[in-house]
Amino acid sequence: MPLNKEIQPGDNDELTRERLQATFDTQQMAAVLWDSDLARKRRELAKKVDKLTVLHDSKDMAFMTREEKLSENARKVVQMFAHMADIVEDPSDYAEVFHLSCNAIGHEGHPLAVHFVMFIPALQAQADDEQKEKWLMPALSLQLIGTYAQTELGHGTNLRALETTATFDKATDEFVIHTPTVTALKWWPGNLGKSSNHAIVSANLIIDGKAYGHHNFMVQIRDENTHKPLKGITVGDIGPKMAYNASDNGFLGFDHHRIPRRNMLMRHAKVDKNGAYTKPSHAKIGYSAMVHVRSVMIGHQGMFLGAASTIAIRYSLVRRQGEIKEGSGEVKILDYQTQQHRLFPQLARAYVFMFAGKEVRELYQKVLNDMEKGETTLLADLHALTSGLKSVVTHLCGAGMEQCRMACGGHGYSRASGIPEIWGVAVGGCTYEGENMVMLLQLARYLMKAVKEAKKGRSLGRLVDYLLLPQDKHSLIGRVPQGEYGPHLAAFEHIARRQIFKVADELAKLQDRGMSKEIAWQKKAVELQRAARLHTRFYLAACFHRKVQSVVDGRIREALADLYHLHLNYELLDMVNYALEDAYLKADQVDFIREDMYRLLETIRPSAISLVDAFEFTDRELRSVLGRRDGHVYENLYKWAKESELNRADVRQADLQTV
Amino acid sequence: MPLNKEIQPGDNDELTRERLQATFDTQQMAAVLWDSDLARKRRELAKKVDKLTVLHDSKDMAFMTREEKLSENARKVVQMFAHMADIVEDPSDYAEVFHLSCNAIGHEGHPLAVHFVMFIPALQAQADDEQKEKWLMPALSLQLIGTYAQTELGHGTNLRALETTATFDKATDEFVIHTPTVTALKWWPGNLGKSSNHAIVSANLIIDGKAYGHHNFMVQIRDENTHKPLKGITVGDIGPKMAYNASDNGFLGFDHHRIPRRNMLMRHAKVDKNGAYTKPSHAKIGYSAMVHVRSVMIGHQGMFLGAASTIAIRYSLVRRQGEIKEGSGEVKILDYQTQQHRLFPQLARAYVFMFAGKEVRELYQKVLNDMEKGETTLLADLHALTSGLKSVVTHLCGAGMEQCRMACGGHGYSRASGIPEIWGVAVGGCTYEGENMVMLLQLARYLMKAVKEAKKGRSLGRLVDYLLLPQDKHSLIGRVPQGEYGPHLAAFEHIARRQIFKVADELAKLQDRGMSKEIAWQKKAVELQRAARLHTRFYLAACFHRKVQSVVDGRIREALADLYHLHLNYELLDMVNYALEDAYLKADQVDFIREDMYRLLETIRPSAISLVDAFEFTDRELRSVLGRRDGHVYENLYKWAKESELNRADVRQADLQTV
Incomplete structure (x- = not known):
């Protein structure tokens, strides 16, 4: 049995050959991504949905009017509830029902979505x-x-x-x-x-x-x-x-x-x-619902980016275009460094966003439990964390999914790719549940409070403990044995801490010069946002680190570590100016980071398909001709196009009349 | 007569007050953006279209099926040609006809688009x-x-x-x-x-x-x-x-x-x-058509970003949200530094992309004239230039328009904002007429050739003359009197030159170690793309500089110079790591650039509406409820929504049946 569990007879040979190179068991990786229990449930419910034709798309939603979309999804949601008990193990398990909905309905919405996600929970909490x-x-x-x-x-x-x-x-x-x-x-x-x-x-x-x-x-x-x-x-x-x-x-x-x-x-x-x-017993009570949605959002955004990565990476192994050496034949477009550099960092982000989603949901559960006991100290931490994550993750997901779409060339632009729709759904998250720019400033407010505490030698919360630590003068990146990435993570920490203290000092200076607190805040708003972003990106890198450390299976850990190291290098380069400004990093170290990043792209290349297969998205769920598991892209693009609404008649009556 | 020519009685007072702060004549600025002759023609044809109801949208295209869209635009294009002679001064003037089409038809396409833009020109050139x-x-x-x-x-x-x-x-x-x-x-x-x-x-x-x-x-x-x-x-x-x-x-x-x-x-x-x-007399003959489309694209992309900036900036002056000082009343969202920082750099890019479009079209004309005389030396330069510009400009436009959309908050997400559609049109440009990643590598190939020539003391073409100049060790930014921006432009040049030579050296080293030329190229592909981007961004900054220098009117030049200086600061910060790596810039200089950027945001703020009004987009052309010239946004959003296809009946039959 091959390690990659997505191989099936009749698949496109190109993909099968890629999958046979797997160095880890894709189902084991799925268990890391989704939790083993949920990963199993997802596989099982997908099989059941396969057999229930009433839950299948009657045609691609891209061919429908809004009227038709509403009717289609009203039909689906009624059927989904009618069959719920036969499909899921636990209808009260939000995650399991969500994945059923991903398969049966997708992400364009349905008439009962807010009823279940907000109306009933609000009744439960506030009535x-x-x-x-x-x-x-x-x-x-x-x-x-x-x-x-x-x-x-x-x-x-x-x-x-x-x-x-x-x-x-x-x-x-x-x-x-x-x-x-x-x-x-x-x-x-x-x-x-x-x-x-x-x-x-x-x-x-x-x-x-x-x-x-x-x-x-x-x-x-x-x-x-x-x-x-x-x-x-x-x-x-x-x-x-x-x-x-x-x-x-x-x-x-x-x-x-x-x-x-x-x-x-x-x-x-x-x-x-x-x-x-x-009046209510305490003011923060309304707060927790929004924090809940945000904590769920992080994981969903990771999933959206994972779906776009899956589509783009699979397609990049089917599509051949151009030659690296003239006369040696066209290569798979994923063999180009430029394509790897476009896609693998997005894949790594999808992984870490899913991990962060899980950490945040666990923290939310802890806060809820605390609140039952009347304890609300962690709520402010959680609020600050989710504000920053919500903003950074939705932004990077939107930009990353666009990269995935463009990496599919012209066909990415077609609705057949499936990316335009999930991209549209994902970027909505930049605005709803708290506009991103405002959210960053909320985290910044928390960070400025934390600086005040840190200056008194106290920590405002576990997530800002690092503000109490002294700054190193020089990074050890490239000065320690190859393969050690501790200094990379330390660089994230250094950069975040430096910007947070720097902007706090600048705020203080403006106020010392007689400026009001509010105007000073306004003058430093962009720098405050930068501080909030850098803090969040440090959190994400550290979260990835914790996840890699927690994995027992050596082969899984190795594959995950490659992605993690790529993430460290790629993100660090994206914010490297902050580390160059105070000479924490030197030019040769930046070159070291770059070279290591390019090396990792090559290392990851053979595992790419198995890393995306590990999401275990079903074709039904991806709704993408380009991202099909079996790799039979071209004939199905043709089939899809023939079903387009404009092909119902060979000749449009209007063409005869007007032109 | 106020300097801002867009003021009309009955407008939203907020916008009128903003417009009365204009420091320059908006029609004069339009003449700089479009050329005075075209600016006048645009105004005149728009008035004529206003009176010709057969050229008006029968309803918003966002409410139509694809069948309806095709029929609507087939109707329009026939009417447009029927009335062409009454509307435009010169039907053979591509730019004039294009602007008529922007008003009457928009950007979603029509049945004769390729017929006129490619089929007939191809016949003319190849039959x-x-x-x-x-x-x-x-x-x-x-x-x-x-x-x-x-x-x-x-x-x-x-x-x-x-x-x-x-x-x-x-x-x-x-x-x-x-x-x-x-x-x-x-x-x-x-x-x-x-x-x-x-x-x-x-x-x-x-x-x-x-x-x-x-x-x-x-x-x-x-x-x-x-x-x-x-x-x-x-x-x-x-x-x-x-x-x-x-x-x-x-x-x-x-x-x-x-x-x-x-x-x-x-x-x-x-x-x-x-x-x-x-066989054809020379191989490059087929080339020029694609170069032509690319040269036209640059200006169009600038126009799209200009349209998105217009929508977002006008709306940001209508929308009030939150207080800077508690109890002092809600402020216009454009008063937030974060909103200015989000939008003004996009506005500056829209300007420079339009200027670059004009320079490139002029160069194209020169190349055509040369080719008539059998002279093709400039064609390679032009190809390299348009390859880089096409790639950098489409990428920055896509990302910039997304910023404009998100800056409109939730309403930006509605099709009523008009941004989703033009964004979709604009980002198509990342792929068609040469995929961006491939285009960057084509420019990189030219640059590597240029390095070889430069090392022999020769220049491959005017656009790479700067490769012959020696590198300065230290930047003069912040070391010269305030208000002098020569050192900023020099920094763009320095950064581009350094990266181009650096990657050339790295390529040579790999080949010295026995690697084939093709594999070395492949290993350095991402770095080569970086070189191509930095070269192009230097070109853009220099183009902006040339434009500012060429303006005679003092008030126009001053307003334009503010945008130019903002552009220099913003873009430089975006690539500042390259200048920090070799200590060309020091930390205090980077802080200087930041502070100057924030200062310029405040300087530009009062002129923001006049700077977007100067594009002189008609409401008919913008197709945006948020971006309406008169600022009456909310009542018209409501009016627009009521026309939505789902509101044709109070109760959907399907709602009664299925739910």
């Missing part, structure tokens, strides 16, 4: 017991389909400026929900436009003329039977987007719409019938 | 007089609609490997055009799928069993009356792409399809009825 009694069962049985309506046309990031109002009317014991301006329209919530009949609406609570800030309210928006919008409610779809076009992101406006007082979610804050307001 | 007589008039009068079919499913960049054959049959005086494999299918040609009835087909010429390489053949593919594919011909659309979906890029296969011998385009190479082959 009191009586409210749960009332709404949770109907929601679970899909009588009541809900969305979560927070963002408005005029405001996203700055929640305090949301304009929708919920004014308490003591006389009738009701809230009056109102949209005072066009900019106050709820805008963007998923599944709001057409699918949902209820929404949890964020609105500024007003009692006796006093504003209490935004709180959440359960509002029915459409009739349960006719599905028509209720009186006083304006609702619709916000129109086509870059991706996610099977989701009906919507707008929502209220004309003095009345709801019972008890429709305010009252687990934490409360309003009684006399209009007396009780 | 002999008798052939022109036969085909040119029918083509100009649209009896015959043609495309240019070169790329195949299996081969793009490596033209020598194209598989389609044209075998001469002496007995019948015909060529037999044949597609021997699936990978030999013609794939990608624009307008091939549905619209064209003729194609100029690139095929490997075979006479008496001997292959003569690829030549061009005129092939009728569809019946002129029924528009049905002819017997022996398989043709169709290749399916949806990231963008350009109003273009029917197609596939085309031949089953031993016969055409008369005289359908080979015979201006240069010839085959007589006895099968005797005459």
Whole structure:
């Protein structure tokens, strides 16, 4: 049995020969990437989906209108829930259900996505017991389909400026929900436009003329039977987007719409019938939901980049173009150093982003457990970490996936490659759940606090312990025996620490000169972001290091170490100016890093296909003609094209009429 | 009369106040960007298009299926030609007609695009007089609609490997055009799928069993009356792409399809009825068409980035989010340093790319004139220059436009922003007309030749003269009076020269150690690309310098100089490691560059809107709700959304049935 488990009879010979070079067991590597339990579950559920034709794409979504996409995925999601118990081992296991959804539905959205991912969790977290009694069962049985309506046309990031109002009317014991301006329209919530009949609406609570800030309210928006919008409610779809076009992101406006007082979610804050307001026990409570989404996002982004890498690397082993030596025959494009340099660093990033996702989810679980005990100290650490990771990871994923797409040449540009759609989905993450630039500044704020503590010899949290350590003057890269990468990781640490202290000093200097704290912050905002990025990239490198150390199997560890070392070299070169500025690194050391990087590209080359096969994406999940497991690309591109909507008739009637 | 000419009554006050701060005349700046004659023509044709409702979008293309897009743009292009004489001053002026097309049709393609841009020019350049007589008039009068079919499913960049054959049959005086494999299918040609009835087909010429390489053949593919594919011909659309979906890029296969011998385009190479082959007078002849497209591309890419900058900067002056000082009110997002740092460098690039486009088109014209006289020495220079520019400019445009889109937050992700579509169009340029990675290596080859000459004290061409100059040891940045930027430009030159010589030395060393030239090249491919990029970025900076110097009006020159200095600082920081490695720059100088960059962001801030207004894009052309000249963004986003295809009915029938 070959080590690469993706080999099947009838495959493109080129790929089989590549796969026979595997130095490690791809299923064992999958267990490292996904955890062994989940890796097994993914394989098993994929087999079951294969047999259930009701869960198969009726045609490629790229050939569909938005109407058709919505219908297709509504059909799928209903079928998915109908068969859930037969397919997954544990329907309450979020990760397992997610992977079922990747196979059956994909990433363009479906009418119940926000219902399950945000509406029900928000009910669970924010409704009191009586409210749960009332709404949770109907929601679970899909009588009541809900969305979560927070963002408005005029405001996203700055929640305090949301304009929708919920004014308490003591006389009738009701809230009056109102949209005072066009900019106050709820805008963007998923599944709001057409699918949902209820929404949890964020609105500024007003009692006796006093504003209490935004709180959440359960509002029915459409009739349960006719599905028509209720009186006083304006609702619709916000129109086509870059991706996610099977989701009906919507707008929502209220004309003095009345709801019972008890429709305010009252687990934490409360309003009684006399209009007396009780504030939540502590302010950070709302926080954890967003942190949760961010912690899940990191791993998903890694998965998206992994999918794009899989497509590009497999295709680069099928595609031959040009000769390295004239007359010696065309070579696989992955044999070019330039192609390796384009793709392998993205592959390494996909790996480390998945590892970081796992670490962050574990930390989140720990924070949750702590919070149950009333302990919230780690929450600020987690918030800072996820803010930085969310921003750095989504940015690098977007840019990396574009590299993967372009590495596929012209065919990467076709929707048949599958990359344009997942790229569109992935880059949405740069904006939602906290805009990246704002997130970096939130981490920077934490880092500046950490500097203050460090100067007093104290650490603000485990993740910034390294700020207490002294700086080395010179790097040991290239001065220690070949194969030792400790100095590389130390360089990440050095660079991050230097920039963090440097910008802290600069801020202090500006304030010493009489500038206000806010203006100084504004003048150093870009440098603060740089500090946040460098801190995060150090975290990522260290996370990769921890993962490699934790692997027992020698062959897996060796393959992983090659990727890790490539990552160290590549990322270090990308930020090397920071280490050159204070002469921590010398020119010969930079050359050493470069040469070692080029060497590693060659080392990784024979394992490339096995490293991507280890993600174990099914063809059904990848939805890519270029990235097919069997490597039969060209004949299937032709087959795919023939199914395109424009080929339904040989001659377009319009061509005869107008031209 | 205010200096900013875009002010109109009824505009959003925020924008009017911004525009009143203009320090220069926006129409004068437009004359610098477009040339005064073209700037005037653009304004005049836009007014005429405003009055011609047949040239207006019937609805936003984002709401259309591909079928509808094709029909819409077929309608438009017919109307455009019908009214051409009333709208443009000179229908033979490519630039004027292009801008008409930007207003009336946009960038998603139309059924006659390749017909005019490639088919007719190819006929003009490659058909002999008798052939022109036969085909040119029918083509100009649209009896015959043609495309240019070169790329195949299996081969793009490596033209020598194209598989389609044209075998001469002496007995019948015909060529037999044949597609021997699936990978030999013609794939990608624009307008091939549905619209064209003729194609100029690139095929490997075979006479008496001997292959003569690829030549061009005129092939009728569809019946002129029924528009049905002819017997022996398989043709169709290749399916949806990231963008350009109003273009029917197609596939085309031949089953031993016969055409008369005289359908080979015979201006240069010839085959007589006895099968005797005459080769073209010189090999570089086919070259110039591709160089032409590339030289036009540079300016267009600058225009795309300019459009994205216009959208993002205008929107950033309408959008308010967050407070710099608590309680002082929400600020325009362009007031944040982070937003300025995200957008202004893109704006500066848009300017310099447009300037470079103009320089390159002028050089192309000079080369053409020279070629008429049989002089081809400059052609290699031009080819090298356009190869580098094409690659660097398309890459930076793609990344820059993504920054512009993300700078618009969530609404940037909506198709209403207009950026996703033009981004999709622009990034296509990374691949077509020569894949970027390959293009960089072509420039690198030229640079390595130039080093050899330089070592003998000779210059290979004007653009590499600087290789003959000695290297300075230390930069004068920050050591000369403030406001002098000569040392910055010198740093670009220094960095490029150092990397070019460094990689040349490394190549030589590998060969000295016995490595073959080809393998050494392959081992240094990434470093060679770096050399090509640095050379090109030096060219761009120098081009910006030349432009600023050439401006007479003091106020225009001052505004332009600020952008130029920002460009110098920003780009230099992006490549600063190369200058730190050999201690050409010191840490304090890098800090100086940073501080100066942040200072310039503040300087440019009040002029930002006038700098984008100077592009004089009409709303019709921008097709962006966020980028509207009048700044009335929110009410129009709402209006736009209501027109979305999913809002045709309040309730989707499918929602009632499936959920």
